[in-house]
Amino acid sequence: MNASKGEITLVSLGQNPSELGLRYLSSVLLEKGYSVKKVFSKQRREDDVSPQMVAQINEISRNSLFIGVSVITDYVRQARNFSEQIRRLNRNVVLVAGGIHPTVRPQEIIDVFDIVVRGEAEQSIVMLADELSNGKGVEEIQLPGVNTRFYTSEHLGFVDEIENLPVPDFSDNYVFNKKDICLEKNYEALFGDCYSILTSRGCPYHCTYCVNDFYARTSNHSFFRKRSVNRIIDELAMAKKNYPVGRIVFLSDNFLALGDDELDLFISRYSREIGFPFYCSATPNCIRKDRIGKMMDIGLSRISMGIESGSENTLALYRRKHGSPRTILQAAEVLHQYFPRLYYSFDLILDNPYETSEDLRDTLSLLESMPRTYDLTLYSLTFYPGTYLYEKAVKDGLVKDAYYLEQSKHYHRLNPSFHNCLFLLYKLKARAGFIAYVKSCEFAGGVWARICRSLAAYSVNILLAVCLLKMIFSSLRNKDGVLASHYVKLGIAVVRSALLRR
Numbered sequence: 001m002n003a004s005k006g007e008i009t010l011v012s013l014g015q016n017p018s019e020l021g022l023r024y025l026s027s028v029l030l031e032k033g034y035s036v037k038k039v040f041s042k043q044r045r046e047d048d049v050s051p052q053m054v055a056q057i058n059e060i061s062r063n064s065l066f067i068g069v070s071v072i073t074d075y076v077r078q079a080r081n082f083s084e085q086i087r088r089l090n091r092n093v094v095l096v097a098g099g100i101h102p103t104v105r106p107q108e109i110i111d112v113f114d115i116v117v118r119g120e121a122e123q124s125i126v127m128l129a130d131e132l133s134n135g136k137g138v139e140e141i142q143l144p145g146v147n148t149r150f151y152t153s154e155h156l157g158f159v160d161e162i163e164n165l166p167v168p169d170f171s172d173n174y175v176f177n178k179k180d181i182c183l184e185k186n187y188e189a190l191f192g193d194c195y196s197i198l199t200s201r202g203c204p205y206h207c208t209y210c211v212n213d214f215y216a217r218t219s220n221h222s223f224f225r226k227r228s229v230n231r232i233i234d235e236l237a238m239a240k241k242n243y244p245v246g247r248i249v250f251l252s253d254n255f256l257a258l259g260d261d262e263l264d265l266f267i268s269r270y271s272r273e274i275g276f277p278f279y280c281s282a283t284p285n286c287i288r289k290d291r292i293g294k295m296m297d298i299g300l301s302r303i304s305m306g307i308e309s310g311s312e313n314t315l316a317l318y319r320r321k322h323g324s325p326r327t328i329l330q331a332a333e334v335l336h337q338y339f340p341r342l343y344y345s346f347d348l349i350l351d352n353p354y355e356t357s358e359d360l361r362d363t364l365s366l367l368e369s370m371p372r373t374y375d376l377t378l379y380s381l382t383f384y385p386g387t388y389l390y391e392k393a394v395k396d397g398l399v400k401d402a403y404y405l406e407q408s409k410h411y412h413r414l415n416p417s418f419h420n421c422l423f424l425l426y427k428l429k430a431r432a433g434f435i436a437y438v439k440s441c442e443f444a445g446g447v448w449a450r451i452c453r454s455l456a457a458y459s460v461n462i463l464l465a466v467c468l469l470k471m472i473f474s475s476l477r478n479k480d481g482v483l484a485s486h487y488v489k490l491g492i493a494v495v496r497s498a499l500l501r502r
């Protein structure tokens with residue numbers, strides 16, 4: 001075996017150890033003869049960077065050419081803090097940042113990191129490693145997509161040909177477990193029986209709150225790239241052979257954006273060679289009865305779909321032409337036909353300061369009109385830099401530019417408001433919510449258990465009714481009869497559905 005050209009340490013500050021971006025980088029570096037240590041900190045975004053962890057990363061990366069850190073906006077404060085801490089321990093360390101945030105806002109990272117790599121880095125990280133292993137200093141580096149304090153590149157790297165990339169490297173992972181960093185060689189200990197795969201990069205759409213909007217505006221070629229079905233199945237077959245896999249997660253932004261021929265090929269090869277249950281996400285316009293039926297036959301067991309809002313105005317603000325209320329409703333009806341074999345959940349974005357009570361009412365009405373067999377995932381709108389919505393919110397004075405450097409806003413922490421109570425109650429009422437949970441509890445038999453279960457189920461409906469009453473009164477107080485009458489209608493629908501199937 002050839003001697004390594006040098007060692008590189010890659011660090012993920014996020015919570016999820018799948019982190020496919022870093023794993024792709026590790027694979028290309030390994031292919032080019034470097035050795036790689038991958039560290040997964042599994043820190044929650046609200047945690048401070050642990051000094052113990054930094055000390056241990058410093059220890060294991062002593063012989064590395066550089067430490068590369070992956071940074072998304074939610075972790076930019078931790079990334080800055082990590083660099084400050086590790087530099088105190090080792091003044092000579094070369095720190096490289098990459099990922100979505102440094103791509104969009106390199107200037108917010110370059111003061112504490114030596115090198116910032118923008119865009120997809122499969123090519124640039126190898127060029128960078130070659131330069132550093134050939135003894136070049138940071139001040140001498142001038143590469144496309146690579147910024148230092150001495151050189152600025154406007155280039156945004158995209159991999160044109162994603163087809164020939166090696167498969168992501170899931171081998172040996174260093175994992176920080178609250179106190180110590182341990183080398184975890186066991187796949188199952190980190191990922192259970194699950195294998196995550198990207199079937200494409202980018203997205204054909206560019207919703208105004210999503211990073212794909214930034215990419216679409218800044219890249220001058222088609223950002224959406226698909227892998228061939230044969231390549232996808234080959235990767236899954238490799239995973240099936242090498243890891244104790246029993247489930248597949250398709251992590252691509254929009255897995256169902258497959259052409260008809262591609263879908264047929266996928267179905268025939270997947271059923272013959274893989275056969276595991278799988279989870280994917282999709283946009284409303286991709287949910288078609290024939291497609292979902294075929295996918296269910298080969299193992300589709302879970303699907304998530306972005307609804308985001310039921311209001312035409314808000315959907316226009318989000319630029320979601322592919323998900324009008326009508327399309328959403330049609331998609332929900334298709335998915336409902338596969339209940340209860342298919343678990344499906346819808347994403348909603350709340351706390352949008354541009355939304356009026358009418359917009360929220362439209363979303364509630366949409367939820368009410370859909371068969372209640374969905375689950376809901378509620379997000380609090382977060383403005384990510386580089387997107388149209390971020391720029392608009394800054395211009396309109398709704399958020400301060402670079403607010404995330406000072407304050408941390410959690411994408412699941414909803415503002416305390418009556419409307420949000422209503423959405424939470426809808427979540428509780430939905431199939432996988434509280435009522436279903438209570439009904440399925442077998443903790444005790446007998447009449448008391450039945451009474452408790454019924455009371456719990458009724459209490460959700462009662463709370464919902466109270467919130468609706470409050471909405472009716474406040475609309476009347478604001479002399480908005482139309483809004484009040486909509487809430488009355490919603491109330492009647494809620495009571496009817498509670499009486500019919502509770």
Ligand code: B12
Nearest residue numbers: 014015019020021068069070072073098099117120121211
């Ligand atoms: C799959 C996915 C997830 C998965 C897995 C996350 C993971 N880390 O693998 C799950 C579901 C867990 C997830 C959760 C979240 N996600 Co997410 N997710 C994605 C998604 C759809 C794909 C990510 C991916 O694998 N891309 C493909 C790889 C190849 O690209 P990449 O990760 O960017 O990596 C490349 C480059 O950035 C660069 N690079 C990356 N790291 C490094 C490091 C170095 C040193 C270098 C040199 C280069 C480099 O090279 C890589 C290879 O080309 C993206 C959307 C997108 N289009 O990227 C959103 C996205 C990354 N998620 C996002 C967010 C906000 C989240 C959440 C905070 C919650 C949420 N609202 O979804 C959580 C928090 C996750 C965490 N870190 O704990 C945002 C981030 C926005 C931002 N500006 O930071 C994105 C961009 C979607 C969006 N709303 O715009 N997510």
Ligand code: SF4
Nearest residue numbers: 203205207210212253
């Ligand atoms: S459809 Fe999803 S991944 Fe695509 S641009 Fe919109 S939010 Fe982003």
